[in-house]
Amino acid sequence: MPPVIFHVDMDAFFASVExxxxxxxxGKPVIVGARPGHRGVVSTCSYEAxxxxxxxAMPINEAARLCPQGIFLPVRMERYQDIxxxxxxxxxxxxxxxxxxxxxxxxxxxxxxxxxxxxxEDAGRALKKKIRxxxxxxxxxxxxxNRFIAxxxxxxxxxxxxxxxxxxxxxxxxxxxxxxxxWGAGEKTQERFRELNIRSVKELRGYDEGLLQRLFxxxxxxxxxxxxxxxxxxxxxxEAPTSRSISTERTFEYDVIDQDSLEAVLLESAQELMFxxxxxxxxxxxxxxxxxxxxxxxxxxxxxxxxxxxxxxxxYRHAVELFxxxxxxxxxxxxxxxxxxxxxxxxxxxGELFDTAKDSRLERAIFGLKKKSGSTMKKARNLRxxxxxxx
Ligand SMILES: [Mg+2]
Numbered sequence: 001m002p003p004v005i006f007h008v009d010m011d012a013f014f015a016s017v018e019x020x021x022x023x024x025x026x027g028k029p030v031i032v033g034a035r036p037g038h039r040g041v042v043s044t045c046s047y048e049a050x051x052x053x054x055x056x057a058m059p060i061n062e063a064a065r066l067c068p069q070g071i072f073l074p075v076r077m078e079r080y081q082d083i084x085x086x087x088x089x090x091x092x093x094x095x096x097x098x099x100x101x102x103x104x105x106x107x108x109x110x111x112x113x114x115x116x117x118x119x120x121e122d123a124g125r126a127l128k129k130k131i132r133x134x135x136x137x138x139x140x141x142x143x144x145x146n147r148f149i150a151x152x153x154x155x156x157x158x159x160x161x162x163x164x165x166x167x168x169x170x171x172x173x174x175x176x177x178x179x180x181x182x183w184g185a186g187e188k189t190q191e192r193f194r195e196l197n198i199r200s201v202k203e204l205r206g207y208d209e210g211l212l213q214r215l216f217x218x219x220x221x222x223x224x225x226x227x228x229x230x231x232x233x234x235x236x237x238x239e240a241p242t243s244r245s246i247s248t249e250r251t252f253e254y255d256v257i258d259q260d261s262l263e264a265v266l267l268e269s270a271q272e273l274m275f276x277x278x279x280x281x282x283x284x285x286x287x288x289x290x291x292x293x294x295x296x297x298x299x300x301x302x303x304x305x306x307x308x309x310x311x312x313x314x315x316y317r318h319a320v321e322l323f324x325x326x327x328x329x330x331x332x333x334x335x336x337x338x339x340x341x342x343x344x345x346x347x348x349x350x351g352e353l354f355d356t357a358k359d360s361r362l363e364r365a366i367f368g369l370k371k372k373s374g375s376t377m378k379k380a381r382n383l384r385x386x387x388x389x390x391x
Contacts (some may be wrong), residue, residue: 146232170230247339255332285342
């Protein structure tokens with residue numbers, strides 16, 4: 001029996017939470033992120049805002065220019081984490097094999113669950129319904145024999161969609177995909193397609209692997225060879241998740257070059273991971289980043305600190321340091337991951353946890369440890385925000 005993998009991805013997650021919590025925002029262009037007039041970027045925007053050309057990772061001031069009537073809101077990480085926990089608790093009812101990719105995205109191994117939940121179409125529908133009932137939000141689900149196909153299927157089904165690619169149906173699914181929508185093939189690769197007069201995924205399949213690697217470079221050529229056949233091509237994690245590490249990854253819709261935007265992703269990732277460490281009662285010693293360039297080369301870097309990391313601000317600074325050292329300047333980036341490992345029991349005393357934080361009031365606001373006063377919320381609002389690049 002071929003494996004059955006689901007890719008589950010909340011639709012415009014942060015913006016949808018805001019629209020759900022404030023029904024007066026429903027149907028309106030909601031833009032979650034930095035504050036207009038300040039540095040920073042769009043984290044997530046609603047589908048209504050996307051219609052104005054607003055995108056994740058876009059500088060917030062450009063979003064304000066494109067969509068002056070937009071409703072600009074700060075990132076409320078604590079609230080999104082609460083909803084995320086509800087979503088993941090629903091996912092856990094369907095399979096114990098949940099690989100959390102980020103706050104709003106996961107791969108589920110649904111192999112062998114047919115007896116319990118029926119065929120993937122039924123399981124997918126049930127899962128969507130349960131998430132909707134428990135959170136009021138919509139999710140898109142893609143199913144297939146590997147992670148690559150599942151991820152493409154969920155992206156294709158958005159918003160509120162469900163696409164199941166049957167085993168053996170990978171090539172015809174890929175053939176229906178415009179070449180311009182081939183995940184992982186960014187602007188440069190698209191340009192190369194045009195130069196070589198390759199117009200479809202099907203035509204791409206006519207090239208053998210060695211030729212693709214000569215034409216596109218080793219990593220990208222290898223990726224394209226697998227991708228146009230709908231085979232798994234390193235979409236999932238490179239290493240199995242363990243109980244001794246936690247991680248989060250963002251796969252971008254397009255190649256991101258801007259340093260500020262990428263560092264904003266790291267900030268949001270750091271907040272997400274610190275929140276999870278905190279709720280697990282754990283602390284971490286080692287920080288690692290993972291980068292995938294537009295040409296599909298994947299690199300990583302890690303560093304073990306002398307003492308446990310005590311705040312998301314500190315984690316962010318370590319991550320940025322690694323990132324600046326590792327990143328080849330000017331190279332467009334497709335995926336950015338942050339992980340912490342060397343986990344130990346700890347963080348029992350909340351006071352201690354935040355004492356070393358440069359801005360402990362802000363930290364408390366983020367983690368909801370303190371009743372929010374007007375001033376802490378204002379600070380949180382000024383925080384440069386990160387991104388949800390899988391709308
Ligand atoms: Mg999403």
